[in-house]
Amino acid sequence: QVRLHQWGAGLLKPSETLSLTCAVYGGSFSGYYWSYIRQPPGKGLEWIGEINDSGSTNYKSSLKSRVTMSVDTSKKQFSLKLTSVTAADTAVYYCAGGQSAAGLKLWGQGTLVTVSS
Amino acid sequence: SYELTQPPSVSVSPGQTASITCSGDKLGDKYAYWYQQRPGQSPVLIIYQDNKRPSGIPARFSGSNSGNTATLTISVTQTMDEADYYCQTWHINSVVFGGGTELTVL
Numbered sequence: 001q002v003r004l005h006q007w008g009a010g011l012l013k014p015s016e017t018l019s020l021t022c023a024v025y026g027g028s029f030s031g032y033y034w035s036y037i038r039q040p041p042g043k044g045l046e047w048i049g050e051i052n053d054s055g056s057t058n059y060k061s062s063l064k065s066r067v068t069m070s071v072d073t074s075k076k077q078f079s080l081k082l083t084s085v086t087a088a089d090t091a092v093y094y095c096a097g098g099q100s101a102a103g104l105k106l107w108g109q110g111t112l113v114t115v116s117s
Numbered sequence: 118s119y120e121l122t123q124p125p126s127v128s129v130s131p132g133q134t135a136s137i138t139c140s141g142d143k144l145g146d147k148y149a150y151w152y153q154q155r156p157g158q159s160p161v162l163i164i165y166q167d168n169k170r171p172s173g174i175p176a177r178f179s180g181s182n183s184g185n186t187a188t189l190t191i192s193v194t195q196t197m198d199e200a201d202y203y204c205q206t207w208h209i210n211s212v213v214f215g216g217g218t219e220l221t222v223l
Binding site for chain 1: 159160162164165166210
């Protein structure tokens with residue numbers, strides 16, 4: 001049973017950098033697209049970007065200037081950095097993964113990130 | 118940018134059929150996906166490639182996609198189906214989610 005476990009700082013000040021990491025347990029890391037998705041309190045899902053095991057990335061255009069995703073295939077981990085955070089970045093952040101055209105079948109447990117001075 | 122539109126809420130009586138729509142320009146030319154999210158939980162993929170169910174998803178969940186509209190149908194709706202439902206597609210190398218529909222079973 002493949003599962004994702006994510007971690008990272010939960011409280012940030014404005015202008016700081018959000019950093020999250022997600023580890024894949026119990027299954028393959030290659031052949032998947034690994035995504036980060038966020039959900040502001042009481043609101044819907046927003047895709048942030050994705051990366052594959054080769055390090056090829058796609059980012060949401062409106063966040064592209066602040067987002068960097070990376071992979072460490074040896075550890076079966078992928079990470080998100082979001083710079084210059086503001087209160088508008090307060091959300092539950094999920095890591096997720098899926099194989100091409102098969103949807104996001106795997107989800108992490110979510111991490112609440114709060115941006116507050 | 119590409120947008121997917123869902124009704125904010127849908128109500129259904131237990132045992133009846135619920136339908137949740139998702140509209141987008143020429144959505145039928147793309148694959149549609151559906152996720153269920155119960156309060157406080159991570160989303161769960163319930164439909165992929167328009168009408169396929171991952172293993173473990175009950176057969177009462179079905180999907181269709183044609184023209185500009187994808188539809189999630191839940192037959193013989195149960196109280197445990199009360200949740201938020203999100204549609205999703207791909208557009209130019211980006212994942213796009215609909216705004217979500219809150220399904221109330223009462």
